[in-house]
Amino acid sequence: MEADNALTYLKNSGFKVDWLGKKLEEVKEKKKEEPTGETCMQELEEELKDFNTKCSDKKTLVEKERVELEVLKQKCSDREALVEKEKVELKDMKQKCSDIEALLEKEKAKVLAAIATPLALDDVV
Known part of the structure; x- marks a missing residue:
């Protein structure tokens, strides 16, 4: 507003400032x-909020996968222990x-020795 007032003042004072008026309009449009x-x-706060949501989602996913990995590690360990036990049983x-x-x-x-030895009559009675 002050720029418009100053421009009007300059025009009323007899200065040729049409070019300045055009520049002022260009600046207003850009603004x-x-x-x-x-x-x-x-906009930045909204982007930050979206980023934080995505980050939280990723953290949740990573935690879920970490828990699943721990479960799988335990199952593997249990199976290894079972295999070792079965190896001992097999041995x-x-x-x-x-x-x-x-x-x-x-x-x-003993049987072959018994068959090979002929029996005497005294052995039978």
Whole structure:
């Protein structure tokens, strides 16, 4: 408003300031098109709010995935423990099988020894 008043004063005083009037109008148009500081602040606050929301969403997602990873780690650990237990059981079963085979060989030897020795009449009576 002050610029308009000053321009009018200069025109009324006889100065040729048409060019200045055009420049003043150009400046007014640019000023209308440019966002004000308050508008910029509002836009920045809105962008910040959106960013914070996205950030919070990402943090929630990361936390959820961290929990899922911990569950999977625990399942893996449990399965590893089960495999180790089954390895021990298998080793024990192999040892028992080996012991039974040895016992069977002894029994075979006894049977073969008994068959190979002819019986005397005194042995039967």
